[in-house]
Amino acid sequence: MNEHGTFDYGRLKALFAKLVIRAGRQDAAAAYLGISRQRVSQLGSANPEHARDIPTWEQVWTLEDACGQSVVFGALALSIEPPTVSPAACPLKETHDVVQASAALLPIAAALQAGDFEAFDALMEGVDRLKNEARELRTVATNVTRLREVR
The missing domain is CATH 1.10.287 (Helix Hairpins)
Incomplete structure (x- = not known):
């Protein structure tokens, strides 16, 4: 989420680009995902032409599983602010x-x-x-x- 409470495509793409590097760069990521190297590049590209062309959650999961690190999901989880207290435990x-x-x-x-x-x-x-x-x-x-x- 961005400051306006909407989904931040740019952040997802930036995190995906980091994930691609951790998974062994574009050639390795393409092999894991069964897509072309160019497609991997587009999914992580900051180019406005590909702004709304984002990876699927399954693609993210596949690469995170391949590299053994939670790059995207981990960063998104850390950005969620937990409630101060649970409604049942005040x-x-x-x-x-x-x-x-x-x-x-x-x-x-x-x-x-x-x-x-x-x-x-x-x-x-x-x-x-x-x-x-x-x-x-x-x-x-x-x-x-x-x-x-x-x-």
């Missing part, structure tokens, strides 16, 4: 869950303080829930930090 939601689990312990602790020792099992379950919520928060926060560092 730090704010996880923090709220930790607060809720903590708040649920207060009446249980008050019951224990008042001498209701049968509330001890509920306290242990509540502490386990709080630990689980805290672990989920740590996991989400770690992933968010890692995704931000990737940028």
Whole structure:
């Protein structure tokens, strides 16, 4: 994608030209693809005459497989900005869950303080829930930090 949000043919052609070099230059690429050397040249050409004449994804895949490197697909993958957080893993939601689990312990602790020792099992379950919520928060926060560092 370019800055206008449309497909960038020039970038694909430039990456394809690099891929052709890594695959052993035009003669080798032509042999891998079963096309002429001239056709390989056109697919990677920056000449405006061939501007919209781009390689197919199958041709890209074939050359990447031949040279053992992900030149085109790797570059395109790196250009995709990952979402900061997944919709199902939001730090704010996880923090709220930790607060809720903590708040649920207060009446249980008050019951224990008042001498209701049968509330001890509920306290242990509540502490386990709080630990689980805290672990989920740590996991989400770690992933968010890692995704931000990737940028």
